[in-house]
Amino acid sequence: MSHDHEPDHDHGHLGHGHDHESHGHPPGQRHPFQPDLEDGPYSWHMALTDAVADLLLAKGLITADELRRTLEDIDSKSPALGARLVARAWVDPAFKARLLADVNAAAAELGIDAGPIPIRAVECKPGEHHVIVCTLCSCYPRLLLGPAPDWYKARAYRSRVVREPRAVLAEFGLELDPEVAVIVHDSTAELRFMVLPERPAGTEGWDEERLAALVTRDCLIGVARPTVPPA
Amino acid sequence: MKALFPPGHCRTPFYIRGKRGRILDLVDVEPDPEERAYGRSGLPAVPVWRVVFDQHELWPDYRGPDRDRVVVGIFEPWLEPLEDGG
Amino acid sequence: MRRHHDMGGLPAGPVERSEHEHAPWEKKVDAILRLLVAKKIMTLDELRRGIEELGPGAYDELSYFERWIRSIANILLEKGVVTVRELALAIEAAEARRAAAEACPKTVAAP
Numbered sequence: 028m029s030h031d032h033e034p035d036h037d038h039g040h041l042g043h044g045h046d047h048e049s050h051g052h053p054p055g056q057r058h059p060f061q062p063d064l065e066d067g068p069y070s071w072h073m074a075l076t077d078a079v080a081d082l083l084l085a086k087g088l089i090t091a092d093e094l095r096r097t098l099e100d101i102d103s104k105s106p107a108l109g110a111r112l113v114a115r116a117w118v119d120p121a122f123k124a125r126l127l128a129d130v131n132a133a134a135a136e137l138g139i140d141a142g143p144i145p146i147r148a149v150e151c152k153p154g155e156h157h158v159i160v161c162t163l164c165s166c167y168p169r170l171l172l173g174p175a176p177d178w179y180k181a182r183a184y185r186s187r188v189v190r191e192p193r194a195v196l197a198e199f200g201l202e203l204d205p206e207v208a209v210i211v212h213d214s215t216a217e218l219r220f221m222v223l224p225e226r227p228a229g230t231e232g233w234d235e236e237r238l239a240a241l242v243t244r245d246c247l248i249g250v251a252r253p254t255v256p257p258a
Numbered sequence: 259m260k261a262l263f264p265p266g267h268c269r270t271p272f273y274i275r276g277k278r279g280r281i282l283d284l285v286d287v288e289p290d291p292e293e294r295a296y297g298r299s300g301l302p303a304v305p306v307w308r309v310v311f312d313q314h315e316l317w318p319d320y321r322g323p324d325r326d327r328v329v330v331g332i333f334e335p336w337l338e339p340l341e342d343g344g
Numbered sequence: 345m346r347r348h349h350d351m352g353g354l355p356a357g358p359v360e361r362s363e364h365e366h367a368p369w370e371k372k373v374d375a376i377l378r379l380l381v382a383k384k385i386m387t388l389d390e391l392r393r394g395i396e397e398l399g400p401g402a403y404d405e406l407s408y409f410e411r412w413i414r415s416i417a418n419i420l421l422e423k424g425v426v427t428v429r430e431l432a433l434a435i436e437a438a439e440a441r442r443a444a445a446e447a448c449p450k451t452v453a454a455p
């Protein structure tokens with residue numbers, strides 16, 4: 028029985044680096060592993076990954092089905108989910124209050140599973156701009172927003188944004204007036220954060236879908252602000 | 259903040275140790291990660307407080323406005339009250 | 345002493361903003377970790393501690409998910425979930441499967 032390379036496993040896309048799309052077969056299937064040879068060199072860490080998965084499967088500690096479903100769940104999370112929450116909060120003040128009280132519960136109202144780890148929304152207002160970081164590792168609300176960008180997890184951002192946030196934000200093209208306080212949230216405990224940006228001017232009467240399109244991943248981290256594209 | 263610098267897994271960042279901040283709110287009670295990191299339960303759970311640090315308190319050479327600040331979740335054993343009760 | 349991963353406030357260069365999509369193997373590491381935590385076989389705290397214990401050289405030279413899978417493997421060894429020998433054989437088997445697939449891709453499929 029052969030496996031055809033149907034794109035039914037939507038595992039990722041061509042990246043900028045040397046990582047390539049694999050026409051993924053469900054890992055742990057007991058058929059012979061037929062790798063996509065465009066994956067590039069099979070590094071020791073890739074082999075270690077497969078070895079760990081294979082051992083856990085062989086010992087019955089995880090099942091192939093669980094692995095597949097978890098991979099699918101990983102693929103289902105993206106900043107678009109956070110953008111939906113923001114757009115709803117912008118048009119519905121009562122929802123906004125619930126979002127600020129408990130992101131996970133508010134997300135569930137919209138049919139979004141934000142996972143068991145608590146997430147808190149920090150609200151940007153006139154005079155207050157918020158930005159998130161994890162200086163100790165890379166804590167991020169990934170069960171809602173999907174993976175953190177590489178730079179969020181890397182040394183330059185983690186070390187500098189708590190010390191010179193305005194300079195870091197300027198590198199992202201965000202310049203803030205001195206009257207706007209910059210408040211940096213360092214995730215050290217279980218709680219994760221997302222930024223609830225201010226609704227930009229010029230969006231009166233927009234529907235939620237149009238509003239959500241303004242909210243990028245970088246807005247949810249706080250290194251960008253939603254802006255209305257020029258007409 | 260206590261000015262202690264142990265080895266081992268610790269979720270209190272170096273840059274705030276020994277610094278003064280203001281308690282913002284109680285986040286939660288959580289099992290102690292310093293114990294959980296070594297396979298122990300971390301119970302009883304420890305209160306986690308959000309503490310606000312002015313940037314000018316943290317960095318002597320900070321050049322931004324006075325209202326710029328950092329908010330950090332702190333496990334209660336790392337807090338110590340100021341003599342003046344602040 | 346400041347531990348190597350505890351880098352808030354240290355000087356560093358500009359933020360390198362280029363990004364890469366997660367490779368399939370990286371997603372697999374993520375999935376493995378989530379399952380291990382959900383099944384209470386290990387905790388996130390142990391993962392972090394394991395990464396911190398990789399040491400400054402490894403921390404800086406390995407990629408993000410390379411650090412994760414190394415930590416996961418070390419923690420599983422520590423807990424006796426897997427043995428060193430089991431891992432060695434499983435790595436060897438994974439490499440052999442890959443080599444076989446690269447050598448003759450058309451014949452790898454099972455009958």
